[in-house]
Amino acid sequence: MSLLLVVAVFGLLIAVGLVVDGGQKLRSSQRASDAASEAARAAVLSIEPGNTIRGQRPRVNETAHAELPRPICNAPASPAA
Numbered sequence: 001m002s003l004l005l006v007v008a009v010f011g012l013l014i015a016v017g018l019v020v021d022g023g024q025k026l027r028s029s030q031r032a033s034d035a036a037s038e039a040a041r042a043a044v045l046s047i048e049p050g051n052t053i054r055g056q057r058p059r060v061n062e063t064a065h066a067e068l069p070r071p072i073c074n075a076p077a078s079p080a081a
Helices: 002-045 049-053 062-066
Strands: none
Touching: none
16 A cells, blocks of 8 residues: 555656646747747838838838847846746
8 A cells, every 4th residue: 555655646746747847848839939929020010011012122121120129039048947
């Protein structure tokens, strides 16, 4: 009976560890996806659509480009990461 309890507790600890690790993996994947989406949105907003619609080469709005936020890669790492 005692050996069964030890094995069961050990198995539960392993299961909890895997759940926590999987949750952190999903959270970091979601953060990376959110950062990529935000970067793509910012890049699209800095392009002047007038020339692109007429089939010419797209031009970057320098004012909008200068106001873009810094990349998340330059941000300090969070303690949870």
